[in-house]
Amino acid sequence: MELTETLALKFGVPVEAFRLILTLIAGYPIAAIYRKVIVNIETKALHHLFFAFCGLSLCYFNYGKDTYHSLLAISVTFVLVNLMRGAPHLLIGINFVFHMSYLLLGYYFTASNEYDILWTMPHCILTLRMIGFGFDVADGLKPADQLSKEQKETALRDLPSFLQLLAYAYFPSGFLVGPQFPYRRYQRFTNGEFLEHAGCVDAGLQRLGMGVLYLIVCQVGLSYLPDNYFLTPEFVQVNFIKRIFLLGFWAKFTLYKYIACWLFAEGALMCIGFTYKGKDAQGQPDWFGCTNVKLMLLETGNTMEHYVQSFNVNTNQWVAQYIFKRLKFLNNRNISYAAALSFLAVWHGYHSGYYMAFVMEYMIVSTEKQIERVYTREVLPKYGETLNNSMIYKILNFVALKSYNIVYMGWCLTSFVFLKYERWIKVYAAVNYFGFIYMIIWACMFRGYRFLVGKESRNVESTAAVTGKQSTY
Structure with missing residues (x-):
């Protein structure tokens, strides 16, 4: 039994999930090595080679020979953008269809009843990245006055080399669970545009700390409220009010699993200095340019x-x-x-x-x-x-x-x-389909309200017409 399997068994987590966490944490030593050794090397090809090698190695660590799926997808996009630059609409269409079709075929051949940690997980991230890259290349062929402000910031006038595209696609801490970012951000980063700004490491370590906290809360919460509990007869016997609140708290703990992974990834990207957004309201560097979760809004929001x-x-x-x-x-x-x-x-x-x-x-x-x-x-x-x-x-x-x-x-x-x-409808039945019922009740009430408001408005307009006065309703 390999070391990762032994450790995963010791911690009581699936080996695939354990590899995922190790890969996300690996972003931090990679960031340290880059900032200490690579960042001041003038030959940019070494920067791209470093990121491509690290990303490919981490991908292989997780998915072994299935890494060929992502390599093939990146290679196809590279060929398409070089052969079809003269037909931007055709480029967008073919690139889009290829990546979505490949991803959906992957889902078809690997799907089960659970959320599986397979090669399709990073591939869905790659699919968006390559589709967006195709759009950006096509935008680079248009006159500037035909582009929106966002498109001007992401449009690519010059094509990257295959090594640069590999490094962009496999960027450590970005290829596995996101976040999404355009090639222009990667280009600006490797050109050293963010180096003059300080504070990225502190911001990244704070994000790492938040990720650890969310992961602990998630594990503790789901140990009391595991997914399978909501499919049991015991759950149905619980008081209705308690049932719907238990389901709500379970959802919060489940969300924290995703949030922890994103925070680990964001923290590593911050530490490497990749996420610069500009100056904040106090004139300090803002390192939240690749944030995938807004924690304050998430925890204080009401809707x-x-x-x-x-x-x-x-x-x-x-x-x-x-x-x-x-x-x-x-x-x-x-x-x-x-x-x-x-x-x-x-x-x-x-x-x-x-x-x-x-x-x-x-x-x-x-x-x-x-x-x-x-x-x-x-x-x-x-x-x-x-x-x-x-x-x-x-x-x-x-x-x-x-x-x-x-x-x-x-x-x-x-x-x-x-x-x-057959699984989610069973849970819906266990909570008496309350979500459907309340929305149907509201839809009927709102329809009645609109009818009454419309009737009142028509009456006001009729009165105004009779008196010769203009309605101000």
């Missing part, structure tokens, strides 16, 4: 939209830049948003749970906006001053929003974790 804004930030930004905003020609934000969520669902795989999770995200965020609209229009104008001066209301409002935040997080994450229909 599902806050979760969306604070969780998997870089992936959401990637989808916004390369999918949502490029569908602007449809002239319909709802269609573009639905298309972006559909892309994310397909990108995750075939399991019905992914699709249900993103459908629920769309429905719940839309419902929250409707409630906010009614509250802003009907409640605040009449009772806003009274409510704002009431301590009892503030306390009740805080408790209600926090309870909603916890409870509905459990509802939303259920299908994402349990994946198969």
Whole structure:
């Protein structure tokens, strides 16, 4: 039995997960070696070779011969951008279809009932990186006045060598669980543009410390609330209110597993000096340019939209830049948003749970906006001053929003974790389908509200027409 398997068995974790954690932690000594030995070497090819070698070695450590999948994908993109630069739209299309098809075929041949740590996990990160790279190369062929501000910052006028593309794709601490970043950031980093700024190591070690804390809380929490507990008859026998809160706390602990991995990766990227964003409000260097989770918003937010804004930030930004905003020609934000969520669902795989999770995200965020609209229009104008001066209301409002935040997080994450229909529907049944029921009740109430408001508006307009006065409703 190899050393990693022995240690994994000793710590009581799957060997694949243990290798993943070791790989993320390896980013810190790699960062130290780069800053001490490589950073001042003038030959940039050695920088690229260092990153390519480290990334490939870590990939092989995790996935062995399956590393060829990522090598093949990178090679195909390199060939495409060199052969098809004269046809940018065709380049984008073929590059997109190839990477998504390869990823989905990988899912098809490796899928099981669980979230597996296989070669497909880093490959989904690579898929977005190579698709974005294709877009950036195509943008580099357009006149500057046809590009948005974001596109101007990422467009590539000159193509990198194959070694540079390998180093970008396998960048240590960035290839395994993200975050996403454009080639231009890697280019600026290796050109030394961020070297003059201090404080990256301190920021990175703080992020590492937060990652350790979240991982400990995750392990302790899930030891009391393991996934399988929610499929047992014992869970169904628990009081309903307790059931939905237990599911909510389980979801928080489950999220912490992802957050810990992202924090480990971000911390290593900070330590190497990769994540410079600019100056903050106090004029100090801001090292949060590749942040994948906004911890303050995540822990203090009260709505599902806050979760969306604070969780998997870089992936959401990637989808916004390369999918949502490029569908602007449809002239319909709802269609573009639905298309972006559909892309994310397909990108995750075939399991019905992914699709249900993103459908629920769309429905719940839309419902929250409707409630906010009614509250802003009907409640605040009449009772806003009274409510704002009431301590009892503030306390009740805080408790209600926090309870909603916890409870509905459990509802939303259920299908994402349990994946198969027969598993997540069993958990939904165990909590009496409350998420569906409450949203249906609200949809009926909101429809009635819109009807009444529309009727009132028509009456006001009719009165104004009769009296010859213009409606100000």
